[in-house]
Amino acid sequence: MADLPLVLLHAYPFDARMWNPLRESLTARIRLITPDQRGLGRTPLPDTVREPGLADAARDLLALLDKLQLDRVVLGGCSLGGYVAMALLRIAPERVGGLVLIDTRASADSPEAARNRLVTAERAESEGIGGWLADSMLPNLLSDKAPADVTRSVRDLIESQSPSGVAWALRAMAARPDSFDVLTGLDVPTLVVVGEEDSLTPPEAARAMADALPDSELVVIAGAAHLTPLEAPGAVSDAIVSWWERRFSG
Template sequence: MTPTTRLDVLTYRTGPSDLLPLVLLHAFPLDSRMWDDMAPLVAGARTVLAVDLPGLGRSAGLGTSAPSLDDAADAVAQTLTAVGLERAIVVGLSMGGYVALALLDRHPALVAGLGLLDTRSTADDDAARANRLRVAAELESSGTVDAVRPMATALLGESSRTLHPELVDRVGALIGQQSAAGVAWSQRAMAARPDRTAVLHQFEGPALVLVGDEDVAAPVAAAEHMVAALAASQLVVVPHAGHLTAIEDPDAVADAISELAGRADVEDQRARS
């Protein structure tokens, strides 16, 4: 486990202890503010918080010589413990999904419900891994995030780019506020991640797999692969949305997460009785 690390936490709502808290893990190369539209829409009065992953948003980097999402997951676990959370519904989008899977693998007692949004459980293939390392090197060399600025367009679905072009500027602004070092670290950590499909086979709790039907980075087939590995999952395909569903259609994502949270509450209360 990494040395004690406290990541920055954005608390959207504080609720009663009898409802499981909801923890949101953001996409690359953004930070927890990507949840701003969606988080307030989650039904109920439960605690809802989002964590800035290492080196992004307001969280400091881990300073590890070999970037790893395992270290990121350990830092999330330490942070949740520090704020008094023992069990939570963990929802991650894209890179946040990779960290959620690492958290499930390394700290399974913490995960009472699992939401995997626009992500995949498999590792990068050789070409994707090489591209991540190339981009990381470019970020480090330039000291800027210029190498990932085009993602402001690429991560959004065609419908969003056409009907809501202002989202390109919003995503671009979030990207521009990240540190080059943090973005490079994240790229290297994602490139090194293993296939965690086997972890899904072991998880028996309530799960949600959600994907935009215009998602190119983690398409519907990747979502179906995860659903097949889970014991108690629901698949939600969001129409007219790309990779950033929580930004592109916050209502649909909030509805799906609310349903997951309800199932997780029932299972948690049953286990306690």
């Protein structure tokens, strides 16, 4: 499996540019694929959109893998990207030879969390996302110690997104099922990464996933919050490369 590529799926409400701080260090050792998910970045929403669901985002990824003639990949995702990875495992587990789950969780939203997502989706569609979305999210995305340039980058990435894509992702996340049943039966090497100060998908949620997975390793990134690939890219890259060299090299 040494020649498997690594597909990394970005968080909400971002696009593949969130992986730029890791790109050079990862591509020196691994074939890296980082698509924009539907409605975000350069990937538009389809003209005909059904009731939002992450299974459709997973099918988008399967179509990309087919186009690239990739039968099997190591699949990774941060936050929303992790949810999409688990949605793909539900419909096509044979396409996944390894898994990287970063700052995400396997449990479904609580009723309150789902309601909050739906309210935010309505506001994004009615008002756009300028200013208020980034302001409301930033305190939970980065630690108090995050450098100013990282904060600016996160804000810029959020504010560059399409309100319709933001709304679609929110509704799809609100509707997602619990995925512990998918993880429990997964027999591939898995790396679980979480920021020590992540309040959205905290270390205990990461440990629950690692405990459910038959073949997993857990790495907690000291001093970082929910967006470890942006706040602590070196530590995340080191964790992935070290795990990769032990499990997929040679």
